[in-house]
Amino acid sequence: MARQTHLTPEFVELAPPQLKDGVLYVSMVHSCVIHRCCCGCGEKVVTPLSPGEWQLYFDGENVSLHPSIGNSRFRCRSHYWIRQGQVIWVKKLTPAETEAAWRHDRAARDAHFGARQGPQVEPPAPKSKRGFWQRLLGPSEES
Numbered sequence: 001m002a003r004q005t006h007l008t009p010e011f012v013e014l015a016p017p018q019l020k021d022g023v024l025y026v027s028m029v030h031s032c033v034i035h036r037c038c039c040g041c042g043e044k045v046v047t048p049l050s051p052g053e054w055q056l057y058f059d060g061e062n063v064s065l066h067p068s069i070g071n072s073r074f075r076c077r078s079h080y081w082i083r084q085g086q087v088i089w090v091k092k093l094t095p096a097e098t099e100a101a102w103r104h105d106r107a108a109r110d111a112h113f114g115a116r117q118g119p120q121v122e123p124p125a126p127k128s129k130r131g132f133w134q135r136l137l138g139p140s141e142e143s
């Protein structure tokens with residue numbers, strides 16, 4: 001159960017069924033990054049890449065992800081940044097912070113995708129990538 005301090009990017013089309021510790025699987029095809037929780041708990045962390053979700057920076061050697069990884073829905077409640085391949089640990093989120101982060105993420109997502117509410121007739125929403133990954137990666141992503 002050792003904490004990871006460094007993640008090595010591996011550019012793949014699809015992440016393998018067995019994820020290795022310390023590897024950040026980057027799928028450009030599916031705009032998604034997958035890694036095992038850096039605390040060593042073995043949970044699979046899926047971060048979709050989009051302007052309203054996570055952004056990936058690749059300097060040719062190492063990757064950074066923005067914003068931080070807050071695994072508030074896992075038992076370990078890990079919270080860390082991935083900066084140029086380094087895992088920078090920050091204190092665990094309190095429930096209030098988790099709530100605030102969730103609201104912030106939600107607001108960013110709404111701003112990006114547009115609010116799909118209101119009485120007017122909307123075209124059906126496109127299938128979300130998250131659903132795709134859930135099907136692909138199995139039921140453990142259900143919260």
Ligand SMILES: [Zn+2]
Pocket residue numbers: 037038039040041042043071074076077078
């Ligand atoms: Zn963990």
